[in-house]
Amino acid sequence: MTNNRSTLRYFYYAFILVILGFFFGTAYVTVDLLGLYFKHIYLLYGSISELLLGGFAIFAAVLSLVVATFGCIGIQRLSGQTIILYSIGLIISMFVNTGLTIASFTLENSEKSAHQRTISSTILLYNNLFLNEIANAWDSVQNTYNCCGVSGPLDWDKLYHSEKLPQSCCTSNFADCKPSSVYVKFNGCFEPLMEHLESKIHTMAAVSLAFTIFHIPGIAIAYFASRLARKNAL
Template sequence: MLSCEMNIIKYILFVFNLLFAISGIGIILAGAFVISDIAEFNHFVEGRVMAPPIVLIVAGAIVFFVASLGCLGAIRESRNMLIAFAVCLLVIFIMELAAGIAAACFKSDFQMTLKSALKGSMKSYSSNDNDRLAWENVQSKLKCCGIDGPIDWYNESPERLLPKSCCHPVNEGEDPISDAVCRTAIVTADYVYQNGCFEKLEMKVNGAANVLIGVGIGIAFVEIIGIILACWLASSIKKDEEEK
């Protein structure tokens, strides 16, 4: 009976680890997607925002390796390998939990930090090429203007002018409007993006966080199942050895 139980658990664990190895690749892809999605705006976003997806990529690589260890341990019916597999899963689970807690702690002061970074960069727009290029990039890519709206540039600029990246064609497909019209057209939505970049960046980062949270919760659930199966099979192997 025990041998039958071992065989059932062994093959369940083997199939589980094949799926787990595939999920490791999925974790790596999810982390890479998040980094590629927000990395181009890292001038305004602190490095701490980039840490969770990097941790996720590292965890994904470890998951792939550990899943291979679990497959080998299940096929060979090696109690030591199965215990090592369960311990590795537990370590990965703790890593993901720590990354999640860090992300949750940072989220509480993220809004204030982001707005402060945007304000500081806006003040240096005219004198610092990096700030100017960062603003041109974020405004053209996210179709926004200023921190909370175009009025921010009007208040900041001594000449009461807007950056060219704040402006768009009146109708889609038309040529951009002239610099002269754009830089003085703050009052009309016909020419100027009316949404602020703070809101757009916040939505971008929150969307990335939701991807990480969803993937993290799903993988954590799978890891717990893996730990239970590995410990169960290791226990069955030990009982079988004691009976022989």
């Protein structure tokens, strides 16, 4: 029994390392996603889906740590009740991470049109003296992705009526930025911004899917631990 108990502990310690890896991986991906969201929050302010997804990911990571703590106590002491709590928590954690995986893939496929409407609506607010943050956000996006407008420079016609463009729509800061300028960036900003956002969501989905699969050996460990606990009680 002593050998079985030692082997079980080694397997569980390896599983703990996986949980810690998931926790820090989720924390990194979540901070990365929320950092991108808040960087462009004044263009994406109409959508809180990424914010909710980040909160969901944090909840899943914290739940995993709590479950791991119960498992550590239960396996160290071979306590039947604690192992039962660990098993229940592990199953709940598995469902939560499955939900996180599904939510990530669903968000990726469903939010694109909503984001496009939201970003388009902010163009008319570019020159609002009370909303300088929107102008700064547009300039940041157009400089970061080397682009202009949502789909292209023509998007700014609704504000400037083909007379001019924001200076960030041109590659040169030494000339007036007009639609006829040779320095105009012709690529729209929506696609590169969404590709960047989706790459973060892809990573989160991959991390949560991998950890969902890793719950299977965790459940097996809980099963063998409960058997050892019953034998120890006899």
